[in-house]
Amino acid sequence: MNAAVNLDTLLPELDHRHLDWLEEEAIFILREVAASFERPGLLFSSGKDSCVVLHLAEKAFKRALHAKGERPRFAGKLPFPLVHVDTGHNFPEVIQFRDERVAELGDRLVVGHLEDSMKKGTVRLAHPLESRNGHQTVTLLETIEENRFDCMIGGARRDEEKARAKERIFSHRDSFGQWQPKEQRPELWTLFNTRHRPGEHFRSFPISNWTELDVWLYIARENIPLPTLYYRHERQVIRRKGLLVPLTDVTPPEAGETVETATVRFRTVGDMTCTCPVESDARSAADIVAETLTVTVSERGATRMDDRTSDASMERRKKEGYF
Numbered sequence: 001m002n003a004a005v006n007l008d009t010l011l012p013e014l015d016h017r018h019l020d021w022l023e024e025e026a027i028f029i030l031r032e033v034a035a036s037f038e039r040p041g042l043l044f045s046s047g048k049d050s051c052v053v054l055h056l057a058e059k060a061f062k063r064a065l066h067a068k069g070e071r072p073r074f075a076g077k078l079p080f081p082l083v084h085v086d087t088g089h090n091f092p093e094v095i096q097f098r099d100e101r102v103a104e105l106g107d108r109l110v111v112g113h114l115e116d117s118m119k120k121g122t123v124r125l126a127h128p129l130e131s132r133n134g135h136q137t138v139t140l141l142e143t144i145e146e147n148r149f150d151c152m153i154g155g156a157r158r159d160e161e162k163a164r165a166k167e168r169i170f171s172h173r174d175s176f177g178q179w180q181p182k183e184q185r186p187e188l189w190t191l192f193n194t195r196h197r198p199g200e201h202f203r204s205f206p207i208s209n210w211t212e213l214d215v216w217l218y219i220a221r222e223n224i225p226l227p228t229l230y231y232r233h234e235r236q237v238i239r240r241k242g243l244l245v246p247l248t249d250v251t252p253p254e255a256g257e258t259v260e261t262a263t264v265r266f267r268t269v270g271d272m273t274c275t276c277p278v279e280s281d282a283r284s285a286a287d288i289v290a291e292t293l294t295v296t297v298s299e300r301g302a303t304r305m306d307d308r309t310s311d312a313s314m315e316r317r318k319k320e321g322y323f
Helices: 007-013 016-035 048-061 092-104 113-122 134-149 212-223 285-292 299-303 313-320
Strands: 040-043 084-087 109-113 152-155 170-173 201-204 233-240 243-246 259-265
Touching: 016 048, 016 152, 016 212, 040 048, 048 092, 084 092, 084 113, 084 134, 092 170, 109 113, 109 134, 113 134, 212 285
Parallel strands: 040 084, 040 152, 084 109, 152 201
Antiparallel strands: 170 201, 233 243, 233 259
């Protein structure tokens, strides 16, 4: 019973039929959003989850031009724009991928800049190197108000964090953009209550029921392009509080710390000030599937400094309007 499992033998034997069900559910949700709301938008951070949601949206609303096994190509336009909240502290590889992907798609991109919120005085930093991750809530809400979005589609999953596990597929936000866990609407028999008053909006999560393993299995099956950060590369890091902090202009070494070069990849991509890589030799999505089968710590638990401040840090931010 306790014999070691040969992953090279196990991977081809994995049953992918559940991915068809998850894909069908996600496409149904995306089409429900398009039918129920006047001005939806799809949050596209260039992270793996948002890349999967974008691919699902293309399947839902565009015509496929690629053959099986080829890099995905679609004809047509999405019925909503892509939206990105740029903190100014994003990894350069992520911004480059975002711009190249949007140019390839030909769809509209709306970018909310945290720097603009700082100029308006709605965001004030305690010091220049302070993490901007929590402050992007303000910029997100300002972007929603400016563009009059009534539903924002995102790639959050219930398995990421316990606060997100409480959230519905269609998550209601009040006129202040706030989320109230006790006021979540029931979702029985795939019937969704999308009614909202002027000034209110919804967040919709088509891959809410997916796991990290599901995401990587789907990326491998569909050949979905991702930023190079997700795969094996050499990077200078600092070992701090059990995490590998990437060496950047906004995350310099502290007194007494040593900078070293490690072979790493990122499990999730976010603000440079709070996102850490993990040591890995995975060069492809199939390699990452094999790794994911053996991990015991969630991707946010293993890589996000901002979620370690307290057990309720994510729930507090979500109540304020964070995604």
